Amino acid sequence: MNTRPNPASRRPLVATLAVGLLASAALFTQGCTGYHSYPPIKGSMASTNPNSPPVDELMIVSLDWVTTRYPAGGTVISGQTPEFAINLPRGVRKSVYEYVAQKVSDRARPLTPENADSLPIYHIAELWVRDGLAKVTVLRPAYELGPAPDGTPVYQGITLRIEGGLHPWRVTRHQVWEVGTIQLPELYFCPGSEPEPEPPEPPADAAYEPIKEPEPPAPSAVAPDSN
Numbered sequence: 001m002n003t004r005p006n007p008a009s010r011r012p013l014v015a016t017l018a019v020g021l022l023a024s025a026a027l028f029t030q031g032c033t034g035y036h037s038y039p040p041i042k043g044s045m046a047s048t049n050p051n052s053p054p055v056d057e058l059m060i061v062s063l064d065w066v067t068t069r070y071p072a073g074g075t076v077i078s079g080q081t082p083e084f085a086i087n088l089p090r091g092v093r094k095s096v097y098e099y100v101a102q103k104v105s106d107r108a109r110p111l112t113p114e115n116a117d118s119l120p121i122y123h124i125a126e127l128w129v130r131d132g133l134a135k136v137t138v139l140r141p142a143y144e145l146g147p148a149p150d151g152t153p154v155y156q157g158i159t160l161r162i163e164g165g166l167h168p169w170r171v172t173r174h175q176v177w178e179v180g181t182i183q184l185p186e187l188y189f190c191p192g193s194e195p196e197p198e199p200p201e202p203p204a205d206a207a208y209e210p211i212k213e214p215e216p217p218a219p220s221a222v223a224p225d226s227n
Contacts, residue, residue, distance in 0.1 A: 034054075034129060034130065034131040034132075034165065035047060035129060035130060035131075036048070036049075036052070036055055036127060036128070036129040037127070037128055037129075038050060038055075038089045038124070038126065038127040038128075039089075039126070039185075046129075048091075049091070050088065050089040050090075050091050050092045050096070050127075051091070051092060051093050051096050054129065054134075054164075054165070054169065055127065055129070056096055056099065056100055057164075057169055058127060058129065058134050058136055058162060058169060059088060059100050059124055059127070059136070060100055060103045060104055061136075061160075061162060061169045061170070061171065062124070062136040062138050062160050062162070062171075063086055063100070063104045063108070063122055063124070063138060064103075064104050064105065065160060065171050065174075066122060066138040066140050066158055066160075067084065067104065067105060067108070067122055067140075070140045070142075070158070072084045072119075072120035072122075072141060072143070073120070073143060082107065082120065083107045083108075083109060083119055084105075084107060084108060084109070084119055084120045084121065084122060085108075085109045085110070085111045085112075085115050085116065085119040085120070085121045085122070086100065086101055086104065086108055086109070086110065086111060086121070086122050086123075086124075087111045087121050087122070087123040087124065087185065087187055087188060088100060088110075088111075088124055088188060089124055089127070089185075089188065090186065090188040091188075092188070092191075093191065094190060094191040094192050097110045097190040097191070098110055098190070110189075110190035110193070111187060111188070111189050111190060111193075112189055112190055112193035112194075113189055113193060113194055113195075114193070116187060116189070120141045120143075120153070121141065121187075122138055122139065122140050122141070123138065123139040123155070123184065123185050124136065124137075124138060124185070125137045125138065125139045125157060125182050125183070125184070125185050126159070126182070131165055132163060132164060132165030132166060133161075133162075133163055133165075134161075134162040134163075134164075134169070135159055135160065135161055135162070136159070136160050136162060137157050137158065137159045137160075137182055138157070138158050138160070139155040139156065139157050139158075139182055139184060139185075140155065140156055140158060141153040141154075141155060142154050142155065142156040142179060145179060154179050154180075155179065155182075155184055156176065156177065156178075156179050157176075157177040157181055157182030158174055158175070158176050158177070159174065159175045159177065160173075160174045161173045161174065
């Protein structure tokens, strides 16, 4: 006797497969966008692309938190902080650089050769993301501690623990480091702000030498055969 399968009995299986596919897709998405490290960690599978989400969001949250609580100069005049520059990780695109600066503050400026010596600089020194948990270290100029022996500002590192992912990122705790604990990163100017290098000078022309006519072949020393 032939029995036809009950369609209702297949619904739990279909639902289970659908849930499994959705979960796999979510894990795959997290694996592509939720693991980041800067500076790169040797042997790590984390992304090192500073332009992919949520790196831009984390840089905005971190810089906003630090610059608001530790304004350049230590004081806020008429509700405004002085202008300052931000130094982002190498590889950040021009559009991302400008977007982060705009979102941090109307006083924030992308780092350029022109403002590097005139504005206080806040640096993104370290960035680590694992799904909904992130840690970002910002170096801020500590003018209240006096200058370094060479006259440049001393920098103090502040590591922020940030939680989010499925909801807006927010700072949940922070740690302030002793001056000199966190290494100052390299300056990475906003792309397009550096003057283009001058083209190399053409090589000097070689001295002119006239083309010599080919010399006629030397006569043969063997007498021709009279036969």
